[in-house]
Amino acid sequence: MAVHIQPVKGTHDILPEEQGAWQRVRRVVEATLPLYGFREITTPMFEATELFERSVGVATDIVEKEMYTFADSKGRRISLRPEGTAGVVRSVVSNGRLRAHPLDKLYYFGPMFRRERPQKGRFRQFHQFGVEVIGEASPTLDVEVIALLMRLLAAVGAGALELQVNSVGCPRCRPAYRDLLVAELEERMAQLCEDCQRRVTTNPMRVLDCKVPTCGEATAGVPLLIDHLCGECTAHLDQVKVGLAALDIPFRLNPRLVRGLDYYTRTAFEVVAAGLGAQATVGAGGRYDGLVEELGGPPTPAVGFAVGLERLIELMEVEAEAPSVVVYLAALGAEARRRGLQIAEALRAAGLSCELDHGDRSLKAQLKRADRLGARKVVILGEQELAAGTAVVRDLARREQETIPLAELAATLAQAA
Numbered sequence: 373m374a375v376h377i378q379p380v381k382g383t384h385d386i387l388p389e390e391q392g393a394w395q396r397v398r399r400v401v402e403a404t405l406p407l408y409g410f411r412e413i414t415t416p417m418f419e420a421t422e423l424f425e426r427s428v429g430v431a432t433d434i435v436e437k438e439m440y441t442f443a444d445s446k447g448r449r450i451s452l453r454p455e456g457t458a459g460v461v462r463s464v465v466s467n468g469r470l471r472a473h474p475l476d477k478l479y480y481f482g483p484m485f486r487r488e489r490p491q492k493g494r495f496r497q498f499h500q501f502g503v504e505v506i507g508e509a510s511p512t513l514d515v516e517v518i519a520l521l522m523r524l525l526a527a528v529g530a531g532a533l534e535l536q537v538n539s540v541g542c543p544r545c546r547p548a549y550r551d552l553l554v555a556e557l558e559e560r561m562a563q564l565c566e567d568c569q570r571r572v573t574t575n576p577m578r579v580l581d582c583k584v585p586t587c588g589e590a591t592a593g594v595p596l597l598i599d600h601l602c603g604e605c606t607a608h609l610d611q612v613k614v615g616l617a618a619l620d621i622p623f624r625l626n627p628r629l630v631r632g633l634d635y636y637t638r639t640a641f642e643v644v645a646a647g648l649g650a651q652a653t654v655g656a657g658g659r660y661d662g663l664v665e666e667l668g669g670p671p672t673p674a675v676g677f678a679v680g681l682e683r684l685i686e687l688m689e690v691e692a693e694a695p696s697v698v699v700y701l702a703a704l705g706a707e708a709r710r711r712g713l714q715i716a717e718a719l720r721a722a723g724l725s726c727e728l729d730h731g732d733r734s735l736k737a738q739l740k741r742a743d744r745l746g747a748r749k750v751v752i753l754g755e756q757e758l759a760a761g762t763a764v765v766r767d768l769a770r771r772e773q774e775t776i777p778l779a780e781l782a783a784t785l786a787q788a789a
């Protein structure tokens with residue numbers, strides 16, 4: 373008995389009718405990124421599990437419960453990548469790129485995998501476009517990277533967005549603040565959700581951006597890192613704010629913004645869209661000055677972001693697809709179909725998209741199909757025409773037709789297209 377196999381929960385197909393929006397994003401990215409000096413990189417979809425444990429962090433939701441991890445035949449632990457930054461940094465280090473490219477500006481597209489509870493805008497296989505700039509610590513670079521993100525989002529027509537910015541400090545100021553926060557949270561333990569009770573020991577800063585309303589109430593008035601940053605982190609954040617203002621990029625300072633990945637230092641940001649419901653973050657990123665060294669490279673500062681493409685495309689206006697078939701070859705009979713094969717190839721060689729009818733259908737049925745495909749011209753190949761070395765070319769919009777010698781067909785149609 374036949375079985376209907378469904379797509380795996382949380383995965384989805386991108387159907388031909390939807391590809392136009394995906395291609396548009398790609399076109400905008402490819403037109404914009406070279407203006408900023410970026411080049412594309414593609415890294416594997418799976419990596420050693422340890423890479424994500426060391427970068428994203430063992431105590432994050434992503435590594436703790438959302439990774440697809442398996443042992444390969446040699447017993448090595450492998451994970452499908454839950455995000456792109458770790459693989460890019462691994463690649464930069466393992467290929468020794470920093471010597472030749474002390475400032476490496478990279479971008480990538482690709483699928484990511486997280487075993488989250490699926491809902492609108494949240495998938496288990498989703499796609500990101502991301503950029504990483506490796507090799508510069510200046511806050512003006514953070515501003516430039518944010519400006520790039522906002523320019524791209526505007527160029528694809530993502531609509532109204534809010535940019536939120538924060539500083540998550542550095543290894544010099546964060547530990548002392550963390551102790552302060554944990555002490556405060558321990559006092560309020562009973563009011564926190566189950567996840568946050570666990571986070572108090574594993575990842576206390578995440579409690580601050582928990583979406584459970586009672587956690588929000590319970591943490592009202594707790595000390596915030598922004599008031600406990602070291603002098604250098606404060607100066608860095610100030611420079612980012614000044615730079616954003618200089619470029620007229622509106623933003624909201626959100627002192628509770630905490631990213632769900634451990635590698636961040638200093639600048640962290642998210643772009644939130646009004647039209648997306650609960651999963652409203654369309655893109656996010658920040659600085660990760662310690663990650664290159666953590667993964668075996670020389671101490672090297674870096675900053676980047678990633679955009680969730682499913683969420684971005686949800687925000688874009690759908691454009692009507694232009695028909696792709698220009699010429700429809702209506703062949704009447706087996707001999708005409710054989711000649712049709714040659715003619716179709718000649719038309720394609722002349723740059724015309726064309727579709728040949730392979731079925732044994734009546735002219736009426738073939739014309740109907742040509743119309744449905746949106747063809748502009750139909751070339752009718754009948755026995756009589758073939759014998760005379762000609763074809764009838766019908767213009768569907770003008771409702772006119774003419775007889776053209778086969779030898780001139782490609783040139784005539786290409787000229788008219």
Ligand code: HAM
Nearest residue numbers: 455457494495498653654655656657658676677678680
């Ligand atoms: P992230 O915030 O984990 O950051 O993900 C970036 C974006 O990916 C999110 O804002 C969201 O649009 C999209 N996204 C995440 N999870 C899902 C999901 N389950 N379904 C659909 N979309 C999703 C990162 O991944 C960092 N690597 C960003 C970065 C690059 N930071 C520095 N460089």
